[in-house]
Amino acid sequence: MIVVILFISIGALCIYGLYRFFNPFGKEVNKELSDSYYYTRDKEGIIYSPMGNWFELGKDEMEVDMQTFQVLARDYAKDKDQAYFKSRAINNEIDLASFEVLLGYTPIDKNHVYELNDNYYHIGTKDIKALKILEGADAKTFTQISFDFAKDKNFVYQNYKRNDSLDVASFDEINSHFCKDQKGVYYYSYGNLPRKIEEANIAEIVSLTNYYIRDNTNVYFYVGYKNSERFDKVVAIPFKNSNEIGFFEDKGLIKIDDQIYYQSNIIENVDIATFKEIEAGYTKDKNAVYFLGKVIEGADTNTFKYNTSSYTFSDKNHRYEIGKIVKSKK
Numbered sequence: 001m002i003v004v005i006l007f008i009s010i011g012a013l014c015i016y017g018l019y020r021f022f023n024p025f026g027k028e029v030n031k032e033l034s035d036s037y038y039y040t041r042d043k044e045g046i047i048y049s050p051m052g053n054w055f056e057l058g059k060d061e062m063e064v065d066m067q068t069f070q071v072l073a074r075d076y077a078k079d080k081d082q083a084y085f086k087s088r089a090i091n092n093e094i095d096l097a098s099f100e101v102l103l104g105y106t107p108i109d110k111n112h113v114y115e116l117n118d119n120y121y122h123i124g125t126k127d128i129k130a131l132k133i134l135e136g137a138d139a140k141t142f143t144q145i146s147f148d149f150a151k152d153k154n155f156v157y158q159n160y161k162r163n164d165s166l167d168v169a170s171f172d173e174i175n176s177h178f179c180k181d182q183k184g185v186y187y188y189s190y191g192n193l194p195r196k197i198e199e200a201n202i203a204e205i206v207s208l209t210n211y212y213i214r215d216n217t218n219v220y221f222y223v224g225y226k227n228s229e230r231f232d233k234v235v236a237i238p239f240k241n242s243n244e245i246g247f248f249e250d251k252g253l254i255k256i257d258d259q260i261y262y263q264s265n266i267i268e269n270v271d272i273a274t275f276k277e278i279e280a281g282y283t284k285d286k287n288a289v290y291f292l293g294k295v296i297e298g299a300d301t302n303t304f305k306y307n308t309s310s311y312t313f314s315d316k317n318h319r320y321e322i323g324k325i326v327k328s329k330k
Contacts, residue, residue: 046064
């Protein structure tokens, strides 16, 4: 055993040594802003490599002015002569002095707000500009709220598209799935327009997690599937005591007062004091084992466990897959 461990250790050291020998990088130019721009080992040049993974994703040496080169975001940089997306010069007529990148992904200068033209980097045709102007956006008042939303003095923008249904003055993002304005509270997901939650009390809305909010009466959350069928709705569950709302790693589970729900269905007769998550949709309490909120008939709760070495679920009698017995131990 000692010989095997020694052999593995020597092999790992050799691999690491080879990696270090062929690694062309020095330090990151700006570690806080990007893990993709590096100095060369002699510090006389710049290399762009996505996430520093040159071995699998490749690398590009850049021709830049070293004295003025600065990283703007993960995939953006500039020097005194030009701005760059990844390793390539941005071929738009931009105001270089004021050019910056909001929250790491929205390019802007004093004149325009821009959206990345995805075709630019992959095709590389000279006729294709790196950036396209976000038409109608006011650069002087434009703010990027999050990955999904931005606004200026006139409009709210969702994923670079103007959303005329939202009130710009009162618009605010609650968390990564809910937002609000003076007219209502909304659920949203990437690529879909916000959907109004009619019963929500705007004045009392509180963010609980990225997936849950509440007002003074109900907890609200989105359920994509229910009982294995497409549901696609925001559910409202009333509560009595906001201090008795609890969450789990599985976002489908929630405790509200003296009940536990899975995908908005009550888990019947659950013992809250002993209830706990196991893994991959399995839970249990002192009385039963559950899969996706439903009792697994015959499962032994005292011995039911997740086997980390074999990635299987079993009790003293059986092995289980997707909540069903697949093999008897006897």
